[in-house]
Amino acid sequence: MTAISIRGLVKAYGDRRAVDGLDLDIETGEVFALLGPNGAGKTTTVEILEGFRTADEGEVSVLDADPRTADRAWRNRIGIVLQTSAGLDLLTPREILTSTAHTYATPRGVGEVIAAVGLEEKADERIAGLSGGQRRRLDVGLGIVGRPELLFLDEPTTGFDPQARRDFWELIRNLASEGTTILLTTHYLDEAEQLADRVGVIAAGRLLALDTPANLGGRASEEATVAWSEDGHRRTVRTATPTLEVRRLSERFVGEVPELVVSRPSLEDTYLSLIAPHVTQADVEDHATTTRKVLA
Template identity: 50%
Template sequence: MSVDRLTKYYGDFAAVDGISFEIPAGQVVAVLGPNGAGKTTTLEILEGFADATTGQVSVLGKDPRRGGRAWRSRIGLVLQSTSLETEPTVAELLTLFARLYPNPRPIREVLELIDLTAEAKVRIGTLSGGQQRRVDLGLAMIGNPELLFLDEPTTGLDPEARRRCWASIERLNGSGTTILLTTHYLDEADKLADRVLVLSAGRLVADMTPTAMRASSGVSFVRLPLPPGVPLPPDLARHVTGQELALQTDQVVPVLAELISWADQSGVGLTGLEVGPPSLEDVYLAITGKEPVHV
């Protein structure tokens, strides 16, 4: 997939403003950004549902708006929200969708990928929300796609359901499928993505691995659970919330030296001391200046 200087205007408003990137086969790429950043608009253009205003887009070697039925059979889609038929069983619905594709995956294989083998004969309407979301994923992968688009695939799911969806996505990628997903969950991007693209006000402001993104800030985080009743030096005490010291600094050695001196003088151990790079969410906030939206 390649995107070259892509723009999308609605009147005078640039929803997407000159972004460029390439995604090689086999990668999982997460697109991050606050609401209104251009994530969904970008996906709609790549999926062939919207025209670009200017720029060049190639997905599986084709212009998405002119790919045709053969091209569309090579991609899979999981939209932000869908409405499944409630009466069919999981296996029946997968079988129905499989008939629409020239080279579908075996039903049994899809059931294993989405971890619903035991629910194959259960009616869709009786499944939990998380299980229904995994059925959405199964319908997207039943055509054996080379490329899968996931638009907010786990929004609204509880933690266990989200992790089951993550496992299904990882299994699918492990079989060779390229995946492009949008998400507001930074832990989701950190868990799944080989690369992170950050959009802000329609522009691409970061394109790197999660590890490189965390390292890009140039600062480290220092955290230490504190015993009650032992005061810290004033310059460290202002970073205490509750019973934890938590600060970010580009001067790790002096901070650690002060902590060690304090611990030695106070007779306090440093059990639980953590020093490391900032979280992906910390760097995201620094780049975009906006909180991620958890809905």
């Protein structure tokens, strides 16, 4: 069954097409990551799927409904975690979650949600006093409190420390195991690799590649790099048969092969090669900076 179906989607701003003839299907129960550089059309596409923006051309079906004309019952079936939220400073997390839960037919328990997003110690403090990461956790809580069938996550772990990100990943895995369909946009390639059943890469509003994280762009069939140290130098060999190469090295050395490393192109390597024709060097450097910050 298909949770989201997109055919020929077009959205233009003036002379620029932010989304340019996009076709995509996302299956029910799937965790799907939509990847792309800034300005690729990710947010515009997601906002159309959520019903917040209208397409210029094409057909969109989300949970068997057109988001432009969907009713309140349809809204009750989806959850949304936006990039930012505002206007809640005078409330506490418990108050806003309780209020939001009342708008859904079968909400999760507020205490359960507070625990799931790690806000137990801040549940009764004003939102104005929360850190950026804590506010982001609250955004996630607001997205899942309605027990949605389909959850939209737009850059959900921005501002999370490494441990909080891993806690969040476990939450997403639990939601997926319950059958929730999840559409995730993220700049963190490790996040996509950890969570997604499939990933799609878009640039200039067009789909460049679509596959599992392991197979995207032919990763699984790419040659491996075997590296080791010998005679004071670092040596490397690219090969389609890395096991055979390691066996040859083990026959040459007594004991362990010095500093042996066998690697294939990472998801980030593949992603950057796919988007390279569509971005500037500044975009690539910005992505690298973001990655370093989150791994710090």
